[in-house]
Each structure stands twice: as C-alpha cells, then as structure tokens.
Amino acid sequence: xxxxxxxxxxxxxxxxxxxxxxxxxxxxxxxxxxxxxxxxxxxxxxxxxxxxxxxxxxxxxxxxxxxxxxxxxxxxxxxxxxxxxxxxxxxxxxxxxxxxxxxxxxxxxxxxxxxxxxxxxxxxxxxxxxxxxxxxxxxxxxxxxxxxxxxxxxxxxxxxxxxxxxxxxxxxxxxxxxxxxxxxxxxxxxxxxxxxxxxxxxxxxxxxxxxxxxxxxxxxxxxxxxxxxxxxxxxxxxxxxxxxxxxxxxxxxxxxxxxxxxxxxxxxxxxxxxxxxxxxxxxxxxxxxxxxxxxxxxxxxxxxxxxxxxxxxxxxxxxxxxxxxxxxxxxxxxxxxxxxxxxxxxxxxxxxxxxxxxxxxxxxxxxxxxxxxxxxxxxxxxxxxxxxxxxxxxxxxxxxxxxxxxxxxxxxxx
Amino acid sequence: xxxxxxxxxxxxxxxxxxxxxxxxxxxxxxxxxxxxxxxxxxxxxxxxxxxxxxxxxxxxxxxxxxxxxxxxxxxxxxxxxxxxxxxxxxxxxxxxxxxxxxxxxxxxxxxxxxxxxxxxxxxxxxxxxxxxxxxxxxxxxxxxxxxxxxxxxxxxxxxxxxxxxxxxxxxxxxxxxxxxxxxxxxxxxxxxxxxxxxxxxxxxxxxxxxxxxxxxxxxxxxxxxxxxxxxxxxxxxxxxxxxxxxxxxxxxxxxxxxxxxxxxxxxxxxxxxxxxxxxxxxxxxxxxxxxxxxxxxxxxxxxxxxxxxxxxxxxxxxxxxxxxxxxxxxxxxxxxxxxxxxxxxxxxxxxxxxxxxxxxxxxxxxxxxxxxxxxxxxxxxxxxxxxxxxxxxxxxxxxxxxxxxxxxxxxxxxxxxxxxxxxxxxxxxxxxxxxxxxxxxxxxxxxxxxxxxxxxxxxxxxxxxxxxxxxxxxxxxxxxxx
Numbered sequence: 001x002x003x004x005x006x007x008x009x010x011x012x013x014x015x016x017x018x019x020x021x022x023x024x025x026x027x028x029x030x031x032x033x034x035x036x037x038x039x040x041x042x043x044x045x046x047x048x049x050x051x052x053x054x055x056x057x058x059x060x061x062x063x064x065x066x067x068x069x070x071x072x073x074x075x076x077x078x079x080x081x082x083x084x085x086x087x088x089x090x091x092x093x094x095x096x097x098x099x100x101x102x103x104x105x106x107x108x109x110x111x112x113x114x115x116x117x118x119x120x121x122x123x124x125x126x127x128x129x130x131x132x133x134x135x136x137x138x139x140x141x142x143x144x145x146x147x148x149x150x151x152x153x154x155x156x157x158x159x160x161x162x163x164x165x166x167x168x169x170x171x172x173x174x175x176x177x178x179x180x181x182x183x184x185x186x187x188x189x190x191x192x193x194x195x196x197x198x199x200x201x202x203x204x205x206x207x208x209x210x211x212x213x214x215x216x217x218x219x220x221x222x223x224x225x226x227x228x229x230x231x232x233x234x235x236x237x238x239x240x241x242x243x244x245x246x247x248x249x250x251x252x253x254x255x256x257x258x259x260x261x262x263x264x265x266x267x268x269x270x271x272x273x274x275x276x277x278x279x280x281x282x283x284x285x286x287x288x289x290x291x292x293x294x295x296x297x298x299x300x301x302x303x304x305x306x307x308x309x310x311x312x313x314x315x316x317x318x319x320x321x322x323x324x325x326x327x328x329x330x331x332x333x334x335x336x337x338x339x340x341x342x343x344x345x346x347x348x349x350x351x352x353x354x355x356x357x358x359x360x361x362x363x364x365x366x367x368x369x370x371x372x373x374x375x376x377x378x379x380x381x382x383x384x385x386x387x388x389x390x391x392x393x394x395x396x397x398x399x400x401x402x403x404x405x406x407x408x409x410x411x412x413x414x
Numbered sequence: 415x416x417x418x419x420x421x422x423x424x425x426x427x428x429x430x431x432x433x434x435x436x437x438x439x440x441x442x443x444x445x446x447x448x449x450x451x452x453x454x455x456x457x458x459x460x461x462x463x464x465x466x467x468x469x470x471x472x473x474x475x476x477x478x479x480x481x482x483x484x485x486x487x488x489x490x491x492x493x494x495x496x497x498x499x500x501x502x503x504x505x506x507x508x509x510x511x512x513x514x515x516x517x518x519x520x521x522x523x524x525x526x527x528x529x530x531x532x533x534x535x536x537x538x539x540x541x542x543x544x545x546x547x548x549x550x551x552x553x554x555x556x557x558x559x560x561x562x563x564x565x566x567x568x569x570x571x572x573x574x575x576x577x578x579x580x581x582x583x584x585x586x587x588x589x590x591x592x593x594x595x596x597x598x599x600x601x602x603x604x605x606x607x608x609x610x611x612x613x614x615x616x617x618x619x620x621x622x623x624x625x626x627x628x629x630x631x632x633x634x635x636x637x638x639x640x641x642x643x644x645x646x647x648x649x650x651x652x653x654x655x656x657x658x659x660x661x662x663x664x665x666x667x668x669x670x671x672x673x674x675x676x677x678x679x680x681x682x683x684x685x686x687x688x689x690x691x692x693x694x695x696x697x698x699x700x701x702x703x704x705x706x707x708x709x710x711x712x713x714x715x716x717x718x719x720x721x722x723x724x725x726x727x728x729x730x731x732x733x734x735x736x737x738x739x740x741x742x743x744x745x746x747x748x749x750x751x752x753x754x755x756x757x758x759x760x761x762x763x764x765x766x767x768x769x770x771x772x773x774x775x776x777x778x779x780x781x782x783x784x785x786x787x788x789x790x791x792x793x794x795x796x797x798x799x800x801x802x803x804x805x806x807x808x809x810x811x812x813x814x815x816x817x818x819x820x821x822x823x824x825x826x827x828x829x830x831x832x833x834x835x836x837x838x839x840x841x842x843x844x845x846x847x848x849x850x851x852x853x854x855x856x857x858x859x860x861x862x863x864x865x866x867x868x869x870x871x872x873x874x875x876x877x878x879x880x881x882x883x884x885x886x887x888x889x890x891x892x893x894x895x896x
Binding site for chain 1: 831832834835838842850853867869870873876877878879880881882883885886889890891894895
C-alpha cells in the first residue's frame, strides 16, 4: 500500500481511481496539546434518504407519511431504538452499538445552504463549502487544512508521479496524497439500470446485448458454489457482496494508514449509489444493503484504527435528502434535509442532535421534503474547530465563505 | 444532406475520425472540407519521434538482448552447478551442515530482469501511436492508418514480430496512407514484420540452391494471404496452382540474419539462394524470373486488378459507413480506385464526398480501440502511461497489434456486441478517474451537439453524480455507435 503525491492540475488516466485522499501534514496545534486527532470525511453521492436511515418513529405523522414503507420498532425488520423518538435503520448494527457506547452522534434535519435539487450542483455546494453551486476549484476540507499550521510532513512510503483526481472536498492548494486500492468499486447496478433504461428507449440492439449479458451473469452466479466478491449480485438493483467488500476494504485501508504514527491524519473518501428513485428497499432491499455496507465500513474503520479510534471522528455527509413521501415507484425523489452520521471515539456521542421540524403536511419544506433546521456547515465547522483546532475566523472566511452567522456547533467533541 | 452544419460536423468527426476534441465542433464550418484538408496535409498521420527505432534497429536490439539473456542464463546455470556442488560437498562433510543452507538459498535469489527489450519497444511504439490518435486535430488520416494497419495486419505474438509492429506501421502503412496502393502493398509484403508473421522469411524454393541442399521447401502462407486477404479477395477465381506458383515467385524475400550481419541484420533482403528459379504462371500470366522483380511484377498486377479495387472498396465502406455496404457506393469507390491507379487519397476523398457515406444511419458499433480513443479525446484526458489503455484493449478483445488471425479484427458490429458489459466496466474506471473534474453535460454537448437524443440528455441530467454521468455518456448509443 503506497501513497502518491496528488497533482490535481493534470487530467491523467490510469484507469484506476483513488480512494483515500489525505492531507500530507500533521496538525500542529492539536499535537502541541498532546492530542493526535484523526478525521475521515465520507461523502455519499446521490442523496441519502435521511428518514429511511434514522426514522422519527415517535413522530405522530410518521406512519401516515410513509405507510407500509415506514421503519418502525415492530415487524419483521424492526428499526434499532436510539432514543424515545428516533430509531436507526436495522442494517446499521455497528453504528447502533457505537451510539449506545457514546461513540456515535446523529445529526438530523440538516442541509447545506443549497435549496435546489440537482445532484451535481448539490454536490458542488456540499464539497466546495461555498453557498452557491458553480464549478469550484477547491473543497472546504482542503481549505481547512490549508488554514491550519502544519507540523511534520506525513511519510508517504513511496511516491510516483501521477495521482488520480481527488473529490472536490479534498481538492485545493493544500498538498494532498492519494491512495488507490487494488480493487476498484464494481460498476454499480444503478448505473447498469439507468443505462438499460436508456437503451430500451433508444437502441434495442444495445439493450438486448446488455440484458443478455446480465441474465448470463445472474445464472452463472446462482449456480456458483462460492460467490466470488467480484461478481455482480443476482438480485437486480440490490448491491451485493462486492459492494460490501469494496466499502469495508477501502475504509479499512484508509484507517490503517491513518492509524500509523507517521501516517496521514485527515482524509476523504466518496461512495456512490444513493440515488434511490425506485424500489428503495429501506428495511430489506437496496438501501438496506447499501446502509449495511456503509455500516460495515464504519466497523472496519473502528477495528483498523486500533488505539487511534479513541481520537477519531468519521463524518458521513450527503448532498441533500429525499422526498418525505414515497413516490409512485416505491422510491423517493430528490429532497432537502437529511442526516449526517458521526462516529468515533473522540465524540461526545450517544445522542441525536436535531431541532425536529416535524413531518406533518404543513411542516414539510415546499410541501414535500424534510425541512432543514440545522446548517450542515455548523456541524463541520464544529468538528474542524474542536477536533482539529482549526481557526474560527478562517472557518468563517476561507473554509465556508460567508458563513459568519453559522456558528460552529459546540460540544460535539468529548 | 441539407442538415444543421453542426450536426454534419459531429457526424463526420465520429464516423470518419475519432470523437471531436473539446471545442472542435464549434470551430468547423464545413466538415467535408475539413476532412479533405487533413487528407491533403502531408504531416497528418505521420509520427515525428526521433526516439523510435527503425525495424532494422529494433530487430538488432532485440537480437542483442536475446544474446545477453542467453549468456546470463548460461553463467547463472554455471553458478548453480558450482553451488550445488558446494552444497553436496558440505552435506557429505557432516561436521558443518549449517554452512550449506544459506549458500544454497542465495542462488535462488536472482534480480528480476524486468520487461525485455522487445516489450519496451512495443510499449514505446504503442504510446507514440496512441498519442498520434489523441493529438490529431481531426483524425481522419489516423483512422485510415488504423484501417490499413488492420487490413495488412501482423501479430506481436508471432516470434520476432513484437519489436517490429510499430516500425512496420510507420514504415509500410503511414508512409503510403496518402499515396498509391501498389506502393503500400510492396512495402508491406517486403517488410520484415510481414515476412516473419506469414512465414515467408523461411520459405525456400524447392529447386533453389538452398532447397536442393537442405530438402526444405515452400511455405505458401504469405502468397495465399496476399491473394485472399490483401488484394483480390477470397473466391475471386485463383486456383491452388496460382497460390503455389506465387509462393515460388516470392521465395527469397527474406531477412538479413542478425547473427551474420551486425549492421544490416533484421532488414529485408532478396536472397537468391532461397529463390525458386525459372518463370512462373500466376492467374493466367507468365512472369519470367528476374529475381526480386518477379515478385514485384506479380504484386503490381494484383494491385491493378478490378477484383482488388472491389475488395478494398467494400472493406473501406464496411469500416467507415455500414455493416452492409451500399453497393452503389462500393462500385463508385472501386471505379475511382481503378481510374486513379489505386490513389488512396483520391479514394478517401471520394468516400467522404459521397452522399451515402453521410446519409447512412449511425448504426456501426465502434471498435473498442476507436471507442477508447474517443472517450479519452472527448474527456480531455492526458496520458503518461500507455499500459492501462493496452490492458483495456485486451479486456475488450482488441489487443493492439495482436490479431488472432491474418484477416484482422472484425469490422462487423455484431462481433463486438457481447463486449458491451466490459465497456461499462472501463467507462466506470475512466469516470471514477476524471469524472469529478469535468462536466459531463459540457463534454456531451461538445462531442455530439445536435446529435444528442433527448433521452440521452435526460439520462445525463438525472445521473446521481458527475462520474456516473460521464460513465453513462461513454456508454450512450451516441458514443457506442457512429
């Protein structure tokens, strides 16, 4: 496993993508206090359904809102109780365990300042830290690092000339290292489904070729004694072993680097596949499988960090939420507020941070989405300030420009 | 043809060239004029790189490398014997058995020799070829080079050919891509790469000086493929006798043995000691024995044959226009070929001037190599290492300069359909690499403009991330077909 210096100015193609993007330096102030904090930012692209991840089971309007698709504390797949009001998706047993031991915090009904519903623009705002979309050149995490005094340089064991393109959140003037996993994230079933949908409307020859191939793969898999993790899953649309293995391998590798005494301390990683327009499967389908993979990844960070877990924070964020109601195809469309998931031994956890807006007809944002009541920037600023000791003025001016009125959220870190 | 000029330009750049580079669509007013202007530019399709070796230099470098390896192996083996002997001696003297162990282990640790010289040359040539395709302003001439290189294909997997593939393409194909078919044909059939690939280097006339002494003989491979694949085409009326006699004509078309000649080793030579003496009758014509000139005369006759013109015209149209070539267009192209004495520039001009070539539906599936170059050009990717692209071509079933058979890679869309799922994997990898840094909708507009279907636009706009949108774009019917 080796790091390579990252050069974001060159569009190079190695037909392999980087997974972990990490700051090349150690944070000096935190070190001077005798702390050695780690921060891993996990970006979920595609917009995570916050209400299917952490359900307001105590809200009187909840069952009416989602009906049979609402997560509840009863039934075949009961949600995991967090407090008297919220419950966690049943696939997230690691996160639940961490929550119970005070090492996980849920932030609910949170959103960036972006209020439209385009993925690309939403991701720009989430990752750039700017108030408005537009092709930004740098991300908030990178600028936060650039604003912090650096101690010694981390030790990349081996360097080669060319690095992959970092996700926007990690791009910018601060030097960034990248690590590429030996195994790539498998082509998602979601991409395959979208492609098939396009082919069916426009090119029956291509549709036929791809369908035939997919059917063959499914048969091959059903007949196989041991299901290789590199194969695609047999159930169309539901991520399988390959996705689970990829999520946990990638984050485990990241955590192992970050646990090393001379390894990087701050990193970012991005996972795709959360755009659940149809057959969302919150309790036992596609989203449950994805959340299970994410939960496995959080568990992998915990175990791979070893002792360093005590000083770690994993922050899971997404560009926006999804519609409060289920749509006509058993899925949800692009929405507004959602959850942010925090895990790590450095947290003062075991609680849901929310200024709950309610999910009655009148409380929904524009009559359709969970109303945002917490600015996600406040959460990230709180972590950067209290965990990494980033400077508050820099956070307001350079990291999240124009966010003077959005105060860093205090008390997240133990 | 009275269509939106931007649509015409987009169609032309995809059908006759590679995908447009960013900005190209907006800068070209008259697509046909632009294609012809590139054809008339002598620098188009030529690789300027002083670092590349000629085929003779490459063959000699590969030969020297093999000799050094052989010597190293011999000395290593001698070392093995010595240490085995020492180990044996140590074992028999039971007093110091612990001494023997480390010595025996040492001999198994040899430095990794790394990629050999033939592979290094292959990679450098592959990089130069890829850069030439990525850098081409339009790429029509480059596409013609690829067409002819596949028509006159050789394979790196055949002994001795690997270090010569790139030089072969530069020396025999590119040099004549805007010239006469007869000149390309003679360059090709006398090139060491072809003579090795189709065994003519060791074909011996039974009654030649060498044939009488060694009781070895004729190899018909090259003669047959020249008739069947390179010129007339299969079932065009030649007989087995024609093949045998033609094979006799080109005995002696061979290669200077590198072990005998350090200056000229690996280069083409007419070796009279291998040449079958006497006149030969090939397809109804007698050719008197004038050594090398005898073979050249047969090739010139073949190049002028109407069957050759028809064969080439059909292949050109199948490659550029449609799996089922419109017969009228093939006939006009064949006539142009005959009328201009096989002037490849004139034939190419007629191809892009014909209305059928523009009106045909965009139904041809791009070959994998074409699709990869298009994807890289459209997304503005730069490359420092060619190996991932070569690996992608391997995965997609079109390994560079490694054809499975002398008829080359198929130009029939159906042959490539079942690789679609692999293309999706590659598209994903490209997208994960660069999809964060570019706007796929801008790339789509810049590549296809008015050719984009509303369904495709909607699919891209609804993608969950930029990388996903780029992967989808590379897989759209617009990007797969041309």
